[in-house]
Amino acid sequence: MNYEKILQDVLKYYNKNKPDIPDRVLDKDANRIINIYKVTYQNILNYLVSELSIQGDLSHINHNTYMSMMAQIEHMLKSMEVDVRNEVTEVIEKEFVRGTVYHYAIINGVTDVAQILLDMPFSQINWNKANQLIADTMEDLLYATSFTEQSIKRLVKDVVSKHLQLGALEGEAYKNIKKRITSELTAKGLSKTIKQKGFIGIIDKSGRKWNIITYTDMLVQTKMQQAYTEGLKEQAIQDGHDLAQIPYKSAKDSCKNFEGMVISMTGQTKGFYTYDQLKATGLIFHPRCRHTPFPIYSMDTLHPDDIKDHEKKMTDLKKLGKNKK
Template sequence: MDTIPTPKYDRDKQVMAKMFSDYYKQMLDYLILQLQFNPTDPKVIREKDIMRQINFWLKELNTGMAKEIEKLIKKVFKDGQAYHLLSVKEAKTWEKAVSSASFNKLQRGKVEALIADTYEDILLATHHTSNSIKKVVRDTTAKVARINSLQNRGYKDMAKQLEKELTKQGLSKTIVKDGFVGITDRAGRKWDLATYSKMVVTTKTNQAFIEGVRHESEETGFDLAVISHHGAEDACSNWEGMVISLSGKTEGYITYKQARDTNEIFHPNCEHTVHSIRSLDMLHPDEIAEHKQKMKAIGDVDSRKYVRKKKK
């Protein structure tokens, strides 16, 4: 089957990446200016004033991200609808597909929910970042107090070590490593705000595209789709080329929801998408054979989900 290339959204993501980069630099420079220790000219660290400014910038970042997220999710969902119409040959050109795509109350609600979920994840990350920066500020204040105490007690070498941590270079490492933390996952790995937000946007963008495909498939009555190939080396490879039912209306096929529930495919940061087909007749015999082979490797555990059969 000759598949139509899926749209790319690199430019949209670059806009968001630059937004994060600009705010990161602004906050980093400000924090170093406020926290850097100068033994010949010590200054009072005013935590409330510092956090007021940091939270102001984080709020501005949230507002800018909200606008970009809303614009991107709406566009991607619409592209998914158009992509379905082209794939099943209900439209001959991209322009015709976009203009023919439906947009009813149900679809509008789905788009709004995707936008809200994406923005909520970003808000959670910026909230964690604010708390992480606040801790860095407090730790720095404690280190400055300890330096003064050590110097008064004659522990100059220990004081020098702390002073080293509060130089521009030392503070920069600390702020980036411990301050710009958007989330800490279950494995204890720290995701900085920009990296975590990029993952969220990538995941939700892909999800919005597939939801656009799924909702338009409901309108046209073509329920089958093929999972895309990307040469994956993880568990996703087990699903590439498999034909699934987008809504569950076609018996004998694993549904999109069941596949997603396995966490092997359509997981966070997953780039796999789907290509709609009218029927298996649209596929090359080799593609049908691949689908059947992949199906054999899947075992029905119960009525809720599928898992891979264990090798003997």
């Protein structure tokens, strides 16, 4: 990790006279991880279609073939895991450091890289926290990968069985069954089946099946946002100033009800909703949410109109809570 480059990247968004926090674009870093999945699963798809689709002599389809394919799939997925872990480590560390440094720069009014390097050396970063975030991210990713691996293996087992069944079907009575199975085992039919039934990341509580790529994309971006926010929280404790404002993003969903509200990142400052309390509602700070809390020194630093808007949002939220009781 190039610590100094991260500092430069953070400070270029910092304007002392008119603090602003732009939309944090996570897509570039997240896409590097997503592409590892895409390439691996495309390779698995190509491999299985090549090995299992009906083309030429199928006498090689037997138990040994099945075991060999299982081993090859495991090898491809293990290789993917190593690559993903390396990328996840880099991006989560980077987001955690960004959050930490950004909070420090805002609260202390420091805009010089050399000064931050002096005040906050690389060794001062809470790497234990960063490593825990990395471990949590990998645990969730591996859960989905494991689910996908089992789905692929079940599918391969089923396809091998159909090949064996096809070879045993003789006579006019089995003509229609043989035709149906043959259709399923063409390269086109097999490719469609693998995509629909093999590449499933998770099945959620409502029974909805998540494609592994879609699920991974959502998970990675959410974890990166979490790492950045945890960096803010970590430094808020160190700086002793844990207030932050939810930025205005002209949201169309439920997030709009919280824009402009001031919150306590860690719960240290009484009289404010905390980040975790709002996140627990599911109405903001949800997966793929674009709202990142903006650190403020105190309420006194806000414009009077911002204070009024915060108070109104607080009142509206309390009313909403009472109506639900």
